[in-house]
Amino acid sequence: NAGVMQNPRHLVRRRGQEARLRCSPMKGHSHVYWYRQLPEEGLKFMVYLQKENIIDESGMPKERFSAEFPKEGPSILRIQQVVRGDSAAYFCASSLTSNTEAFFGQGTRLTVV
Amino acid sequence: KQEVTQIPAALSVPEGENLVLNCSFTDSAIYNLQWFRQDPGKGLTSLLLIQSSQREQTSGRLNASLDKSSGRSTLYIAASQPGDSATYLCAVNRAQGGSEKLVFGKGTKLTVNP
Numbered sequence: 029n030a031g032v033m034q035n036p037r038h039l040v041r042r043r044g045q046e047a048r049l050r051c052s053p054m055k056g057h058s059h060v061y062w063y064r065q066l067p068e069e070g071l072k073f074m075v076y077l078q079k080e081n082i083i084d085e086s087g088m089p090k091e092r093f094s095a096e097f098p099k100e101g102p103s104i105l106r107i108q109q110v111v112r113g114d115s116a117a118y119f120c121a122s123s124l125t126s127n128t129e130a131f132f133g134q135g136t137r138l139t140v141v
Numbered sequence: 142k143q144e145v146t147q148i149p150a151a152l153s154v155p156e157g158e159n160l161v162l163n164c165s166f167t168d169s170a171i172y173n174l175q176w177f178r179q180d181p182g183k184g185l186t187s188l189l190l191i192q193s194s195q196r197e198q199t200s201g202r203l204n205a206s207l208d209k210s211s212g213r214s215t216l217y218i219a220a221s222q223p224g225d226s227a228t229y230l231c232a233v234n235r236a237q238g239g240s241e242k243l244v245f246g247k248g249t250k251l252t253v254n255p
Contacts (some may be wrong), residue, residue: 119185
């Protein structure tokens with residue numbers, strides 16, 4: 029049973045470009061969460077999704093950021109018109125239910141140049 | 142607002158020593174608490190999960206305790222080894238209406254010297 033898979037592992041974007049981060053949850057998991065880890069900071073919750081639904085996006089910046097978890101395929105975190113401050117490690121986690129153990133992927137390290 | 146604090150921020154010990162990492166949280170209404178390990182440039186590995194009704198969990202040389210009423214958890218590592226060197230993160234889950242938000246501390250960076 030493969031773990032949570034994130035790709036790409038590293039992503040470099042120029043300011044103003046779009047970044048698309050992908051996350052495939054563990055098999056059988058329908059709950060997906062995205063977290064961001066800024067340099068020297070703790071992980072901060074961004075968004076919680078179930079298949080085709082956004083359950084909680086209270087941690088998402090109001091502009092430029094969006095997330096989806098379609099019926100088929102991976103969850104996508106999309107950042108439009110990236111700025112240097114978006115440089116961070118973005119982690120995806122999945123769980124079987126909303127209050128069972130969360131398993132994390134290896135993360136995508138975004139660098140905006 | 143839930144806040145999670147981990148003390149110390151960094152810890153350096155000689156190999157073989159037993160050690161305790163501390164985690165405190167401000168809101169005792171939690172469903173569970175997880176301890177994770179993060180290696181540099183890598184993802185998070187779940188070490189132990191303690192449900193709110195439990196007092197402790199053990200896995201090998203690791204033992205985690207939970208005192209929900211006082212808002213504290215400790216991670217005990219026995220007979221530390223250089224391979225234990227990593228950042229240890231504590232996170233609490235306060236699920237409301239089906240929404241899970243893990244709230245993380247900033248971590249304790251552990252170095253075990255051979």
